Every structure is written in structure tokens, then in C-alpha cells.
Amino acid sequence: MSLLSLLLITLTLLLTATTASPTPQQHAARFQQWSGPPPPYARRTPPSPLQRQSSPLIDPELLAQLRRSTSLALAKRQTPHLTDAELPPLVVPESIQQSSTLVxxxxxxxxxxxxxxxxxxxxxxxxxxxxxxxxxxAVAFPNATRQVSDCVRCAAIHGNVPVSARSGGHSFSGSGSGGQDGALVIDLSALKSITVSDHGLRDAYVGPGARLGEVVKVLWANGQRAMTHGTCPTVGVGGHALCGGFGPLSRAWGLATDAILHMDVILSDGSFALVNPVEHRDLLWGMRGAGNHFGIVTRFTFQTHDVKGKNLTYIEHIWHESIPTPRHFANLLDGITAWSSRKDMPAELGYHLQVTPSMSKVDGKGNVHIRMRGIYMGPKSAAEMVYSTLWPELRSRGGDSLAKPDGGSQYQEMNWLEMMSEWDDFGEPGDKLNTDKERLEHNNYVPKTTLIRTNPAAPPSSGPSVGKKIPLDSWESWAxxxxxGAKHGVGNNKWSWNVFMEMFGGHNAYHLRKNIRDLSSIPFVDGMWLIQQTVGTWPGSIVDSEGKAWVRMMHDALATGLKKGGITASSYGCYQDPDRADxxxxxxxxxxxxxxxxxxxDKYDPNxxxxxxxxxxxxxxxxxxxAAAKGQGGVTTGGEGGGWSHDIHPLPRSL
Structure with missing residues (x-):
């Protein structure tokens, strides 16, 4: 796998979503058609605080030895994930059983x-x-909802051990291995069924362990249906849908979390809850956008769309030698952002810009590539008409060198299945949606994320930067x-960097309508640009201190430029950042x-x-x-990592 592919895996959690939400009455009628009675162990009341056991689960000396082992094992090996079926039979030594009542x-x-x-x-x-x-x-592999309940109950009554659910393991910050030492990881890979209802609305019932590539293929095979989701095929549905889920079709269909009609959820005491607009409606709001804080989903019901006979247009434009300096880059972005803020920008268009270092130099200067990739939900002629308004914006800022991408342009019509395969830059040739091989690979990267909050379509009350123009100097100082870095060859072939800039907002974006966002816990209807900056390397290697400093410098340069321009910025919950204090x-x-x-x-997970x-x-x-913050004269969210525990150990660890 190439370095570019590795970086693309880390940077293409581009997530997609849904259409208008039915009323509670409509939901109730629909649930009666397909939702049977809850399991016999269901208890539809919020959990009460449970008694904790304070005895340590692992001897501290043993823990130190194990830490050392994991550092050496993972620093020297590139061993891929094993599937549940490939794992050898479990043998739990008596000493381990005695040391951990949870196990x-x-x-x-x-x-x-x-x-x-x-x-x-x-x-x-x-x-x-x-x-x-x-x-x-420990890592548990339940194969049914009841077993997930049993795992949670055991963790709750035997020490209130931290529980982390893992659907696909693609958390930016390592939550797939617990997010901290000493956690119980509940792997949901066995809960991966995907079915489509046979009634007229054709909802999809999807297990959290299903991978996005599998979802695309199964829905297509069942009447050429589609749901919105990210375009990295190996990402698991569970974490993906619960944190938000933005992608190239979100402006038309909403976020992935908006597509959730119903969830089967295990609460913190192991009880079962039906979560939908009729039952546990408050929890539905919280789990749409921040679900990992409240429970474990064992089955989703998603709204789907009919894409039979509907062509989409794949769009690509590349700039290279025409942007030899940061000022050229800034002019290009200035024109693109002005175009993206047009009131007639159709919801059917979604795109991103990818910035990477170039292999060649122009006039002795370091150079970069900018690749603009988009999906338009309609024919090629309509897509070209939309882009016809971009070229005058660029020509006024840089002449034909900007208005005519020197790296090439293309518009290509294709169906939904072809589009989802084309959008993926990695995977098995001829079957990029096949996750069986690609999911066995690992990555090693440090990400930084910024959500620029200048959406011109947002209500003025949603933020101080609504509709503001980002100063040219802000783009230039960042670039x-x-x-x-490109000029001096930063990384020295040990690591490389990549930037993704996605059009998150704009006029007519369905997912940022206030009435839609009010149905979920995701804030920031004023988000306009979602930017990921990443430094990455190969499995078996590490991102060294120089690489980490580099990505933080890029992130800080963007933040400083925006602040000087009076532009507000936040981040995005799907793209966790372990060392972000705020x-x-x-x-x-x-x-x-x-x-x-x-x-x-406090209601659903009090402990x-x-x-x-x-x-x-x-x-x-x-x-x-x-109380601690008051004594320091201010409010704080914690120290390094900003969390409630601070066990952040990049591999290999310093012991």
C-alpha cells in the first residue's frame, strides 16, 4: 500500500446522510410494522447508580510489564487484524481468572x-x-445483543471498568483499543447483518459491525437502494453514524446520524432500550451525534433512498504548476470559497479539496498539488453548468492559470455503485468496496481538525463569523x-502530510437546516469548511517528534490566521484529537x-x-x-488531552 493510500484512509472519513424526518406519529406507525417486542431482559427505565468494587483488576507490576510488551510487539510487527473466526480458541489461565472478576x-x-x-x-x-x-x-467479541448486555453488566458490577465499543476500529484517537489503559473493549464485528425491509419505505436494518463497503453492496443488491455514509469502505457503521457522519452527499441527504430512525441500545446497567422518536426520545437526540457517551447500539434502522436509474456525475479538477506560491494558493481558495457561498449553490453538489506535496519543483520553489473532487447528484450537463460559475471567480483572481486547471479536469456520469467505487482511492483493484483485505491493514498518523464557522446560510445568532469572508492573508499564512515543507522535503521519506478541505456548509445544505440540527446533539449549524491536516507513516513505523511538531505547526498556522481575521473555528466530533485541551x-x-x-x-450513564x-x-x-477550576480562577476541561483521564500513550510508549 502506498503512503498516499495510507494517508487517504486516515483522511476520507467523509460521511453521508438522509432526508426529512417523519413525525413521531409516522414513526410509531412504521415501528409497529417491523419492531417486535423487546427481549425478556429489557428494562425501559434509566439505569440507577450501581455499586462499584474498588479492588484493582490487574497488579500494577504486571500492568507495567504488559505495557512494555505491547510497545515492543507493535513497534516491531505489522501484524494485521484477525477476524473473529481466525482467532484461536480462548484459554483463560486460572491466574487471570482470579485476578479479574470481570474477565x-x-x-x-x-x-x-x-x-x-x-x-x-x-x-x-x-x-x-x-x-x-x-x-x-480485555477484548470481548459478543455475537448477539444479549451478549453485549452481559458484557456491559459485568463491567458495571465488577469495578465500573471503562467500556469502549468498537465497530470498525477507525477512531482517530485509538478508542478501538479502549482510549485509555485498563478498558474493556467490546468488539461488535459479529453484529454485522444488513437487511432491507420489504415494505414500501425500504428501511435498512444494519448491525454496528457492518462495514460501509458492505452496506453499499447489500443495499444496491436489494432494489438499488442507498443510504448516505462515508466513502472509506472499511469504516464500521456504529461509531460512524453515532458521531455524525459527513460526506459528499450530506448537503443533499443530511448527515448519517440524521438517517437514524431507530436504535436498539444497551444502557450502562446492561438493560435494553428501544430508542426512537416515540420511546426514549431524549436519548435519540443525544445519540444522534454523541452516542458513544450514552450506550451501545446493537442494531440501527436507517432511512434509504431509491437510486435506481439515477446517474451521478464524478467531478475532478487538479492544479499544480499554476499555483507555485502560497499567494497563488490563497487566490485559488479565495475564489473557490466565494463561489461556494453563492445563494444558488445546489444541495446536490458536494466536494473536497485535497492538498499534497508535489514530487516536482516549479522554478526552484516547493510546490503542492490541489485536487478538487466532487459528486453531483445529476447529469454531466447540469454539473458543468454549476461549475461554469466557478471559472469567472478564479479568472478574476489569477487569470487562466487558475481558471483552467493545469493538472486536468473531468466530468463522468456513473451509477451509485460505480460512484462509490470510483470515490475510493484505495482497496482491491476491480472491487474497491471489498473490505476483507483492506480492513486487515493498519495505519499510523496524527490528525488535526478545524471546522471554520462562516456558513453564510446560518442564522446570525449561531455564531459571530456567520457570512464573514476569510481574509486572503489567513489562507496565505497557512499555505x-x-x-x-514541500520545498525542503520535510519528513525525509519517514512521513508525509496531507490536507483535506471539505465544503461542509453553504446555502441549501439540508444537513445544516436548523430544524434538522435540532433533532441531534451536533452543534455548529454555522460550519462551512471542515479541514483535516494529517501527518502519517507506514505500519510498523512511528510518527516521530518532528512529524508531530509539523502537523501541529500547520494546525496552529491556520488557527492563528483565522483568529487574526476574526473568524471563529471549532472541530468535529467524529475526528477526535487526543491532545486537544479544549x-x-x-x-x-x-x-x-x-x-x-x-x-x-447523568440520567443514562450516571457512573x-x-x-x-x-x-x-x-x-x-x-x-x-x-471546583478545581474555580480555585485557579477559571474553568478548565482538564490537562493534556482535556479529558477525565490522561492515559494517552502514542506508540511506542515511554516507560
Missing amino acids: SCIYNMGINIHTPADASFWNAAQSDNLNYHYLPL TTFYD WLEAFHGDGVARDRMFDLK NLFRNAQSLGSKAERDALK
Whole structure:
């Protein structure tokens, strides 16, 4: 796999979503058609606080040895994930059973569980991004909703052990290995069924462990249906849909989380809850956008769309030698952002810009590529008409050198299945949606994310930067960092960098309508540009201190330029950043919506069972932080990592 492919995996969590939400009455009628009675262990009341056991689960000395083992094992190996079927039979030594009542509890339920004593543990514990790897207490592989309930119940009554659900393991910050040491990882890969209802609305019932590539193929095979989602085929549906889910068709269909009609959820005491607009409606709001804080979904019901006989247009434009300096880059972005803010910008268009270092130099200067890729939900002629208004904007800022992309342009019509395959830059040739091979690969990267909040279509009350023009100098000062890097060959073939800039907002965007966003816990209807900056390297290698400093410098340059221009920026909950101290405000805002999330956390997870280094915390933990902050003369969300625990260990660890 090429370095570019590795970086693309980290940077293409481009997520997609849905259309108008039915009324509660319409939902109720629909649920009667397909939703049977809850399991016999269901209890539809919020969980009550559970008694905790304070005894340590693993001896500290043993934990130190295991930390050292995981550092050496993962630093030297490129071993891929093993599927559940490939893992050897579980043997839990008596010493481990005695040292952890939690492991015994799960093991005695007949659930496949792997501990540090098992030869299969290191494979079972790995998530996609090996830059952030943690030491779980154990990794459980339930194969049914009841077994997920049993795992959660065992964790709750045996020490309130941190629980982290893993659907595909593609969390930016290593939540797939627990997000902190000592967690119970509940792997949901066995809950991967995908079916389509046979009634007229054709809803999709999808397990959290299903991969996006599998969803595309199954829905297409069942009447040529589609749902909106990201375009990295190996990403798991569970975490993807619960954190938001933005992609190239979100402006037309909404975020992936908006497509959720119903969820089967296991709460923090192991009880079962039906979550939809009729039952647990408050929890539906919270889980649409921040679901990892409140429970584990074992089945989704998604709204789908009929794409039979409907062609889409793939769009690509590339600039290279025509942008030899940061000023040229800034002029290009200035024209593109002005065009994207037009009132007639159709919701049917979604696109992103990808910025990468060039292999060649122009006039002795470091150079970059800018690749503009888009999807238009309609014929080629209509797509070309939309883009015809871009070229005058660019010509007025840089003549034909900007208005005529020197790297080439193309518009190509294709059906939905072809588009989803074409959009993917990696995967098996001839079958890019096949996840069986690609999901076995790992990546190693450090990401930084910025959501620029200048959406001209947002209500003025949603933020101070609504409709503001981003100054040319802000773009230029940011671009100077990676032009200098390209010129001097930063990374020295040890790592490389990549930037994705997605049009998140704009006029007519369905997913940013206030009435749609009010149905979920995702804030920032004023978001306009979603920017990911990443430094990455190969599996088996590490991003060294120079690489980490480089991506932070790029991120800081953008933040400084925006601040000087009076532009507000936040972040996006799907793209976690372990060393961001202001993560709480950046992901969830600082107003009524965040307080509402705290209330939901206290109601449905009072002991903060579902937690990692960036969780909402229990009320007692939040109160303690507030008291500490008051003594320091201000409010804080924590130290390094900004979370309620600070066990952030990039691989390999310093012990």
C-alpha cells in the first residue's frame, strides 16, 4: 500500500446522510410494522447508580510489564487484524481468572474474550491508528445483543471498568483499543447483518459491525437502494453514524446520524432500550451525534433512498504548476470559497479539496498539488453548468492559470455503485468496496481538525463569523507552512502530510437546516469548511517528534490566521484529537445543548461507564473539575488531552 493510500484512509472519513424526518406519529406507525417486542431482559427505565468494587483488576507490576510488551510487539510487527473466526480458541489461565472478576464474569457467560495472557491478544486489541494504542484489560467479541448486555453488566458490577465499543476500529484517537489503559473493549464485528425491509419505505436494518463497503453492496443488491455514509469502505457503521457522519452527499441527504430512525441500545446497567422518536426520545437526540457517551447500539434502522436509474456525475479538477506560491494558493481558495457561498449553490453538489506535496519543483520553489473532487447528484450537463460559475471567480483572481486547471479536469456520469467505487482511492483493484483485505491493514498518523464557522446560510445568532469572508492573508499564512515543507522535503521519506478541505456548509445544505440540527446533539449549524491536516507513516513505523511538531505547526498556522481575521473555528466530533485541551467546547459547544448532554449522561450513564480520555464524565467528576477550576480562577476541561483521564500513550510508549 502506498503512503498516499495510507494517508487517504486516515483522511476520507467523509460521511453521508438522509432526508426529512417523519413525525413521531409516522414513526410509531412504521415501528409497529417491523419492531417486535423487546427481549425478556429489557428494562425501559434509566439505569440507577450501581455499586462499584474498588479492588484493582490487574497488579500494577504486571500492568507495567504488559505495557512494555505491547510497545515492543507493535513497534516491531505489522501484524494485521484477525477476524473473529481466525482467532484461536480462548484459554483463560486460572491466574487471570482470579485476578479479574470481570474477565471471569464474561468468560462464564460463554462470550469469546481475549486477555493479555492470550497469544491472540495483541491482534485482538489493535485498532486502525497504531499511533495511539492502549492496553485494554480485555477484548470481548459478543455475537448477539444479549451478549453485549452481559458484557456491559459485568463491567458495571465488577469495578465500573471503562467500556469502549468498537465497530470498525477507525477512531482517530485509538478508542478501538479502549482510549485509555485498563478498558474493556467490546468488539461488535459479529453484529454485522444488513437487511432491507420489504415494505414500501425500504428501511435498512444494519448491525454496528457492518462495514460501509458492505452496506453499499447489500443495499444496491436489494432494489438499488442507498443510504448516505462515508466513502472509506472499511469504516464500521456504529461509531460512524453515532458521531455524525459527513460526506459528499450530506448537503443533499443530511448527515448519517440524521438517517437514524431507530436504535436498539444497551444502557450502562446492561438493560435494553428501544430508542426512537416515540420511546426514549431524549436519548435519540443525544445519540444522534454523541452516542458513544450514552450506550451501545446493537442494531440501527436507517432511512434509504431509491437510486435506481439515477446517474451521478464524478467531478475532478487538479492544479499544480499554476499555483507555485502560497499567494497563488490563497487566490485559488479565495475564489473557490466565494463561489461556494453563492445563494444558488445546489444541495446536490458536494466536494473536497485535497492538498499534497508535489514530487516536482516549479522554478526552484516547493510546490503542492490541489485536487478538487466532487459528486453531483445529476447529469454531466447540469454539473458543468454549476461549475461554469466557478471559472469567472478564479479568472478574476489569477487569470487562466487558475481558471483552467493545469493538472486536468473531468466530468463522468456513473451509477451509485460505480460512484462509490470510483470515490475510493484505495482497496482491491476491480472491487474497491471489498473490505476483507483492506480492513486487515493498519495505519499510523496524527490528525488535526478545524471546522471554520462562516456558513453564510446560518442564522446570525449561531455564531459571530456567520457570512464573514476569510481574509486572503489567513489562507496565505497557512499555505506558507506546507509550501516551505514541500520545498525542503520535510519528513525525509519517514512521513508525509496531507490536507483535506471539505465544503461542509453553504446555502441549501439540508444537513445544516436548523430544524434538522435540532433533532441531534451536533452543534455548529454555522460550519462551512471542515479541514483535516494529517501527518502519517507506514505500519510498523512511528510518527516521530518532528512529524508531530509539523502537523501541529500547520494546525496552529491556520488557527492563528483565522483568529487574526476574526473568524471563529471549532472541530468535529467524529475526528477526535487526543491532545486537544479544549475538546469539550470544540466538539460539543458551550451552550444549552452541551448542558442537555450532561443531563442525559447523568440520567443514562450516571457512573460514567462508557468513557475514555474525552468523555462527558459523571456529575461528581464534573463538579470536582469545576471546583478545581474555580480555585485557579477559571474553568478548565482538564490537562493534556482535556479529558477525565490522561492515559494517552502514542506508540511506542515511554516507560
